[in-house]
Amino acid sequence: MTTVSAPPATVRLLLFAIYRELAGGRGELEVAIPPGADVAAALAAARARVPAFSRLPERPAVAVNRVYADLDTPLADGDELALLPPVAGG
Amino acid sequence: MAAGGRIVRARITEDAIDVDDVLRAVASPSHGAALLFLGVVRDHNEGRAVRGIRYEAYREMAEAELRRIAGETMGAAPALVALVHRVGELAVGDVSLAVAVSTPHRADSYALSRDILEAIKRRLPVWKRELYADGGESWVGGVEPDAAATGRRA
Numbered sequence: 001m002t003t004v005s006a007p008p009a010t011v012r013l014l015l016f017a018i019y020r021e022l023a024g025g026r027g028e029l030e031v032a033i034p035p036g037a038d039v040a041a042a043l044a045a046a047r048a049r050v051p052a053f054s055r056l057p058e059r060p061a062v063a064v065n066r067v068y069a070d071l072d073t074p075l076a077d078g079d080e081l082a083l084l085p086p087v088a089g090g
Numbered sequence: 091m092a093a094g095g096r097i098v099r100a101r102i103t104e105d106a107i108d109v110d111d112v113l114r115a116v117a118s119p120s121h122g123a124a125l126l127f128l129g130v131v132r133d134h135n136e137g138r139a140v141r142g143i144r145y146e147a148y149r150e151m152a153e154a155e156l157r158r159i160a161g162e163t164m165g166a167a168p169a170l171v172a173l174v175h176r177v178g179e180l181a182v183g184d185v186s187l188a189v190a191v192s193t194p195h196r197a198d199s200y201a202l203s204r205d206i207l208e209a210i211k212r213r214l215p216v217w218k219r220e221l222y223a224d225g226g227e228s229w230v231g232g233v234e235p236d237a238a239a240t241g242r243r244a
Contacts, residue, residue: 014148016146016148016215016217017146017217017219017229018217018229061234061235061240063148063151063215066148066150066151066154067151067154068213068235068240068241082148082151082215084148084215084235085217085229085232086231086232086233086234086235087211087212087213087214087215087216087217087232087233087235088216088217088218088229088230088231088232088233089145089147089152089175089187089210089211089214089215089216089217089218090129090186090187090207090210090211090214090216
């Protein structure tokens with residue numbers, strides 16, 4: 001019997017405005033996630049990698065593939081996950 | 091004439107907004123009311139002299155959000171909508187946002203314009219950094235996109 005290991009998955013984490021500054025000015029990070037991970041898991045992985053993300057709100061607004069999403073929205077390899085600071089358009 | 095509204099423009103741009111062009115985009119022989127709202131950079135905020143604003147957008151999502159906002163706001167009434175938000179560094183007096191709507195009668199245009207603007211304020215992924223006359227600058231505290239506005243669960 002063979003076992004098939006799940007392929008590694010990564011998401012593109014996009015950062016804007018004050019959240020980008022927390023990451024030292026980088027607007028995009030690649031974050032490895034376990035198979036079947038949701039937004040909350042990807043955020044936990046990002047927090048482990050960027051210490052300054054401890055200053056992010058516990059539940060930041062997020063978008064997955066350019067649509068507002070929730071912390072329990074599931075992620076797939078190659079998804080675009082954006083962290084959205086409070087908005088100020090107009 | 092088809093019922094329901096149509097969005098004829100939804101754009102994030104670094105270029106100066108041609109407001110006449112945005113207004114012309116919603117012209118229709120069956121629409122007797124056309125309304126243009128402009129957001130303009132002002133020279134002060136909370137008592138501090140402002141020389142400009144640097145706008146930043148999540149461009150791809152913002153253009154999609156403009157379309158979603160228009161679609162959810164228009165309802166069944168005939169309407170044409172054109173929305174343009176500028177990004178980059180703007181000076182006092184520059185137009186940051188143009189909301190053009192047209193409808194057969196004026197009441198629908200006023201209501202639609204206001205509803206679209208309020209939705210933009212609540213959920214368009216755009217941020218701004220104020221540039222002060224004394225040389226300082228800071229991010230402007232914004233609005234947390236709320237579940238009702240975005241369809242997120244609470």
